[in-house]
Amino acid sequence: MNIHWDSKTYTDHFSFVAQYGSGVLDLLDLPEGSRVLDLGCGNGALTRELAKRGYAARGMDASAEMLEIARRDAPEIPFDQGDATAFALPEPVDGVFSNAVFHWIDAVRQPEMLACVHGALRSGGQFVFEMGGSGNNTLIHAALAEVFAKRGLTYRMPFYFPSIGEYATLLEKAGFRVEYAILFDRMTPLEGENGLADWMKMFLGVPFAGLEEETGEELRREAAELLRDDLCRDGRWYADYVRLRMKAVRL
Numbered sequence: 001m002n003i004h005w006d007s008k009t010y011t012d013h014f015s016f017v018a019q020y021g022s023g024v025l026d027l028l029d030l031p032e033g034s035r036v037l038d039l040g041c042g043n044g045a046l047t048r049e050l051a052k053r054g055y056a057a058r059g060m061d062a063s064a065e066m067l068e069i070a071r072r073d074a075p076e077i078p079f080d081q082g083d084a085t086a087f088a089l090p091e092p093v094d095g096v097f098s099n100a101v102f103h104w105i106d107a108v109r110q111p112e113m114l115a116c117v118h119g120a121l122r123s124g125g126q127f128v129f130e131m132g133g134s135g136n137n138t139l140i141h142a143a144l145a146e147v148f149a150k151r152g153l154t155y156r157m158p159f160y161f162p163s164i165g166e167y168a169t170l171l172e173k174a175g176f177r178v179e180y181a182i183l184f185d186r187m188t189p190l191e192g193e194n195g196l197a198d199w200m201k202m203f204l205g206v207p208f209a210g211l212e213e214e215t216g217e218e219l220r221r222e223a224a225e226l227l228r229d230d231l232c233r234d235g236r237w238y239a240d241y242v243r244l245r246m247k248a249v250r251l
């Protein structure tokens with residue numbers, strides 16, 4: 001994972017991430033009581049939603065800080081610390097759900113992650129997820145590349161945003177049958193008058209590693225200014241999200 005989470009700021013100001021995940025939950029078509037793993041559950045907001053829908057939900061995340069919040073808010077749900085690319089469950093589950101997680105995992109590690117999901121599911125089990133897809137945040141990353149370049153710096157985009165074709169191929173190779181796939185734009189409103197710069201600060205740690213805090217602030221401000229015409233409307237900032245949403249069945 002290419003991030004260390006500030007779990008409090010994330011929970012207080014970026015809760016839209018979970019709000020959008022409920023449409024992905026609708027793809028699960030399992031009877032009440034089915035065992036469902038929320039992979040990369042973060043603060044557990046959507047694990048609680050799975051439980052509300054009648055599933056025997058459990059969550060897994062790499063971040064101890066996020067899990068602390070998840071356990072505090074739902075002590076009755078089991079939450080385990082684990083790496084999405086190297087985990088095994090004691091018992092197979094009927095469904096695996098994941099929202100806004102897989103783009104944090106480098107492309108070369110995706111097959112390992114899919115092998116773990118395959119191993120965690122019973123035969124016929126359902127795998128539903130949403131992640132950043134091909135073209136996600138193109139405007140934001142292009143603006144950052146431009147302001148980095150002006151200072152002679154190289155901007156490294158730290159995410160994996162696949163197309164439908166690319167990810168369907170990985171799923172098929174990993175032993176899944178793809179049942180549903182959609183790639184769609186979601187212009188996403190952000191909070192606050194510095195919404196876009198704050199979003200960059202929250203989610204884009206890796207490209208700024210090693211830079212002075214003040215340099216980072218300037219770069220984020222300059223990039224946001226370049227994007228004002230495209231991503232700020234009536235004083236409200238937006239992020240140019242593109243989502244890849246899929247459902248696959250374990251063969």
Ligand code: BEZ
Pocket residue numbers: 100103131132133136137159203204241
């Ligand atoms: C996303 O959910 O697509 C995303 C969030 C933060 C950084 C990059 C992508």
